[in-house]
Amino acid sequence: MKIGLFIPCYIDQFYPQVGVATLELLEKLGCQVHYPDKQTCCGQPLANSGAESAATHIYRHFVQLFHTYDYIVAPSGSCTYHVRKHFDCIEQTGEVQHVRKHTLDLSEFLLDVLKIDALDSRFPYKVGLHQSCHGLRGLRLGPDSERVSQERSKLGALLGMVEGLELVDLKRPDECCGFGGTFAVNESVLSVKMGKDRIADHENSGVEVLTAGDMSCLMHLEGIIRRQGTGLHVKHIAEILNGVQL
Amino acid sequence: MMEHAQKASRFIENESRTDWHDASLWFIRTKRDRVAHNIPEWEQLRELASQIKDNVLANLDAYLEQFEAQALKNGVKVHWAADAEAHNRIVHDILAGHGVRRLVKSKSMLTEECHLNEYLSRQGIEVVDTDLGERIIQLREEPPSHIVMPAIHLKKEEIGELFYEKLHTEKGATDPAYLTEAARRHLREKFVGADAAITGVNFAVAETGGVVVCTNEGNADMGVHLAPLQIHCMGIEKIIPRAADLGVFTRLLARSATGQPVTIYTSHYHRPGPGREMHIVIVDNGRSAQLGRPDFRNSLKCIRCGACMNTCPVYRRSGGHSYGYTIPGPIGSILTPGIDLKKYGDLPFASSLCGSCSDVCPVRIDIHQQLYRWRQVVVKEGGLPLVKRLVLNGAAWMLSRPAVYGFFGKLMRKAMRRLPRRFLYNRFNEWGKGRELPEPPRQSFNEWHKQNRSRS
Amino acid sequence: MSRSAIIDAIRRNKPAAPAPLPGIPVFANDGADMLETFIATAETGGSQVIRISDSRDIGTALSIRFPDAGIIASPLLFIDTHINLEAVQNPAELEQVDIAVIRGGPGVAENGAIWISEADCMHRVLPFICQHLFVLLDPAGIVQNMHQAYERIRIEKQGFGVFIAGPSKTADIEQSLVTGAQAARSLTIFLTAFSDSK
Numbered sequence: 001m002k003i004g005l006f007i008p009c010y011i012d013q014f015y016p017q018v019g020v021a022t023l024e025l026l027e028k029l030g031c032q033v034h035y036p037d038k039q040t041c042c043g044q045p046l047a048n049s050g051a052e053s054a055a056t057h058i059y060r061h062f063v064q065l066f067h068t069y070d071y072i073v074a075p076s077g078s079c080t081y082h083v084r085k086h087f088d089c090i091e092q093t094g095e096v097q098h099v100r101k102h103t104l105d106l107s108e109f110l111l112d113v114l115k116i117d118a119l120d121s122r123f124p125y126k127v128g129l130h131q132s133c134h135g136l137r138g139l140r141l142g143p144d145s146e147r148v149s150q151e152r153s154k155l156g157a158l159l160g161m162v163e164g165l166e167l168v169d170l171k172r173p174d175e176c177c178g179f180g181g182t183f184a185v186n187e188s189v190l191s192v193k194m195g196k197d198r199i200a201d202h203e204n205s206g207v208e209v210l211t212a213g214d215m216s217c218l219m220h221l222e223g224i225i226r227r228q229g230t231g232l233h234v235k236h237i238a239e240i241l242n243g244v245q246l
Numbered sequence: 247m248m249e250h251a252q253k254a255s256r257f258i259e260n261e262s263r264t265d266w267h268d269a270s271l272w273f274i275r276t277k278r279d280r281v282a283h284n285i286p287e288w289e290q291l292r293e294l295a296s297q298i299k300d301n302v303l304a305n306l307d308a309y310l311e312q313f314e315a316q317a318l319k320n321g322v323k324v325h326w327a328a329d330a331e332a333h334n335r336i337v338h339d340i341l342a343g344h345g346v347r348r349l350v351k352s353k354s355m356l357t358e359e360c361h362l363n364e365y366l367s368r369q370g371i372e373v374v375d376t377d378l379g380e381r382i383i384q385l386r387e388e389p390p391s392h393i394v395m396p397a398i399h400l401k402k403e404e405i406g407e408l409f410y411e412k413l414h415t416e417k418g419a420t421d422p423a424y425l426t427e428a429a430r431r432h433l434r435e436k437f438v439g440a441d442a443a444i445t446g447v448n449f450a451v452a453e454t455g456g457v458v459v460c461t462n463e464g465n466a467d468m469g470v471h472l473a474p475l476q477i478h479c480m481g482i483e484k485i486i487p488r489a490a491d492l493g494v495f496t497r498l499l500a501r502s503a504t505g506q507p508v509t510i511y512t513s514h515y516h517r518p519g520p521g522r523e524m525h526i527v528i529v530d531n532g533r534s535a536q537l538g539r540p541d542f543r544n545s546l547k548c549i550r551c552g553a554c555m556n557t558c559p560v561y562r563r564s565g566g567h568s569y570g571y572t573i574p575g576p577i578g579s580i581l582t583p584g585i586d587l588k589k590y591g592d593l594p595f596a597s598s599l600c601g602s603c604s605d606v607c608p609v610r611i612d613i614h615q616q617l618y619r620w621r622q623v624v625v626k627e628g629g630l631p632l633v634k635r636l637v638l639n640g641a642a643w644m645l646s647r648p649a650v651y652g653f654f655g656k657l658m659r660k661a662m663r664r665l666p667r668r669f670l671y672n673r674f675n676e677w678g679k680g681r682e683l684p685e686p687p688r689q690s691f692n693e694w695h696k697q698n699r700s701r702s
Numbered sequence: 703m704s705r706s707a708i709i710d711a712i713r714r715n716k717p718a719a720p721a722p723l724p725g726i727p728v729f730a731n732d733g734a735d736m737l738e739t740f741i742a743t744a745e746t747g748g749s750q751v752i753r754i755s756d757s758r759d760i761g762t763a764l765s766i767r768f769p770d771a772g773i774i775a776s777p778l779l780f781i782d783t784h785i786n787l788e789a790v791q792n793p794a795e796l797e798q799v800d801i802a803v804i805r806g807g808p809g810v811a812e813n814g815a816i817w818i819s820e821a822d823c824m825h826r827v828l829p830f831i832c833q834h835l836f837v838l839l840d841p842a843g844i845v846q847n848m849h850q851a852y853e854r855i856r857i858e859k860q861g862f863g864v865f866i867a868g869p870s871k872t873a874d875i876e877q878s879l880v881t882g883a884q885a886a887r888s889l890t891i892f893l894t895a896f897s898d899s900k
Binding site: 014020043134146178184223 | 248250251254255258264268279282285557559563597598600604606618622626629630639647659676677680682687689694696699
């Protein structure tokens with residue numbers, strides 16, 4: 001099985017430890033992971049701003065780099081969703097279709113392909129899971145509160161494999177954090193307000209560590225937490241699954 | 247551009263009030279979730295409703311003709327209005343023909359859209375909105391902020407003050423029961439004295455030629471059955487094919503709207519009462535044009551439940567008035583660009599694209615996908631300011647060139663580490679206004695990988 | 703003409719792909735007691751439900767529920783009334799009615815609604831304009847859901863018909879639920895077999 005690792009641009013630049021954790025975790029699970037080092041971005045920041053046509057070069061570049069892999073794994077529900085959903089605007093060659101079909105979020109790859117049911121990691125903290133919208137409602141990584149469904153939560157299942165970890169119930173288990181890509185700067189006041197409200201829910205519920213499958217949401221939330229100076233810890237789920245310690 | 251952002255910022259300036267507004271709507275959203283989860287076939291009903299509406303859109307011309315023929319057979323007079331102006335003129339002509347001076351009207355977003363009240367008032371006709379929320383905002387001379395709960399933005403103290411001024415209630419009275427009772431007395435006088443009644447339409451049944459109107463207050467019926475003349479105004483998209491389809495839609499509508507199992511009154515009007523007249527005005531006003539936009543036509547499936555507003559994290563924290571249109575929130579943001587792309591071009595951007603609206607929608611409109619697609623249209627039509635366009639094109643150029651991307655990434659991180667804080671957090675840094683920037687590491691993942699896994 | 707312009711525009715712009723009209727499946731009874739469900743949902747919706755074994759006892763039940771009832775109106779012959787509904791010319795006269803008693807059905811277990819047609823009320827406005835509404839419902843006429851209800855009735859048979867699911871309500875002031883908005887302040891449902899009445 002040839003696995004291509006896709007590390008989204010903001011993780012590459014700002015949170016390399018999340019990329020490292022993802023890579024190490026996959027290697028621990030026995031995977032041969034390749035990292036095509038010419039990769040840049042999935043193009044979502046442009047497309048969400050309405051510049052899809054300018055993003056098509058990036059899409060083609062992505063496909064050209066990744067189409068030879070059986071699976072393309074990314075520690076991001078949002079970027080994965082973008083590749084699967086929005087690469088529909090370029091010519092649907094065999095390569096494009098292959099890439100769209102086989103780009104998976106880390107949690108999907110672990111549970112649906114590797115079918116793991118145990119992990120060797122320990123994280124004895126109260127953890128609040130922020131369900132990123134694109135992972136939850138885009139990739140259906142779990143049941144959302146709007147739909148009537150019996151799906152299981154993939155991120156919840158993975159965190160359940162971590163020894164000592166206590167997953168905290170939130171008042172609003174799947175409300176948006178307000179990141180929303182360029183929304184965060186186009187509507188910065190609103191975006192920050194949404195983020196503050198999310199953080200307050202975690203803090204009021206006794207969360208010690210805030211986690212998510214998407215570092216983009218966490219970048220936004222962490223930015224607010226640091227501005228507030230409250231000391232809530234923020235970790236990407238890959239770091240926790242890989243056995244990070246505080 | 248970005249008028250919504252400015253209005254939202256102003257709304258949020260009063261943070262406790264923003265929290266109050268958010269909590270009011272979240273309460274309804276939670277009620278909705280609970281009742282939806284009590285119906286095991288909920289998702290099946292949504293799919294059915296969606297398919298029925300797809301069928302309606304694909305056969306709308308035939309259904310409208312069928313509806314008209316049946317309505318005529320029922321002794322109803324049917325009128326067609328191409329736009330808002332024609333709608334208002336037709337309504338006025340009917341009213342003038344009966345010498346109507348006093349008119350009562352139950353909630354109708356269509357007549358709001360057409361600005362019927364202002365039009366009729368100019369012609370000297372007294373128009374009284376009889377839904378309590380609508381009456382409140384009518385007395386305040388402002389537009390509704392929500393399509394189901396028009397006065398959701400107001401506090402009881404403000405309504406108490408308004409009623410003290412306009413309905414002579416006790417000074418300082420804020421008890422909702424007391425204020426509602428005062429409105430009841432005031433409105434009963436208006437019902438009894440009305441010469442005509444107008445209602446909106448929730449559903450128009452093609453096979454029977456009748457219209458269905460849903461209220462909780464009973465105000466549509468109080469108006470219609472007391473006045474000698476009844477007029478129902480409907481958009482062309484209100485059609486459903488069969489009476490049996492009402493079973494699907496009435497199960498979805500109130501549950502989605504307010505978390506009730508059904509509205510208190512679901513009224514079916516087919517023929518006028520003895521010696522009375524019933525009119526139906528069928529309005530296009532841009533809807534047939536929307537039908538011609540394949541990416542956006544299914545916005546016409548909307549049954550105006552308002553669930554997308556209640557669930558929208560943006561709407562809840564920016565208020566209905568921040569959208570600047572009769573129908574606010576996610577559904578408003580996909581209807582308005584088709585009406586005026588220049589004026590409403592910022593609304594598709596007033597969303598984090600969280601997708602909650604699409605999942606809550608009882609007729610499964612892919613609202614957030616349409617927001618995404620409207621963004622593409624806005625940019626294509628030149629709706630972005632030059633600076634943003636340059637930034638986006640620059641980013642596109644850089645992100646398709648790995649070496650350039652790597653170089654600029656390194657440069658940016660270096661700059662972020664070295665530059666003084668006041669330089670980084672300048673007034674153009676929207677991110678930094680309420681948030682810290684990420685702490686840039688010395689090494690990107692790419693650089694780490696080269697160093698640690700050089701052979702892969 | 704507007705009509706042809708609108709129809710033409712629709713014909714031009716509507717989707718070309720066919721979208722078949724789905725059949726509506728039977729959403730079968732999950733085994734719950736429909737009568738009990740009806741009573742529970744009706745009461746949750748703010749209705750009062752009273753079981754009466756003999757419909758001739760309705761007068762007594764009425765006076766127990768509202769001992770100080772003023773003007774009673776009903777098209778039902780076995781109710782003592784103060785108004786001759788047949789003689790009412792202007793429906794606004796019914797503004798003085800305190801209590802209206804009418805028949806209805808079917809009742810709908812999932813939401814506590816009862817179908818009331820024009821023929822049940824003689825004056826369309828009666829169930830709305832009265833201060834308190836009483837509806838006689840035969841328990842045999844309770845169906846599980848709205849699909850079954852619409853199968854039982856023909857909405858176009860009468861010029862007017864309505865499902866009523868409780869007292870007139872509003873929550874337009876700060877989401878506080880207030881009953882008695884514009885129409886009837888209360889809804890009392892008498893569950894009684896119809897065979898022995900009228």
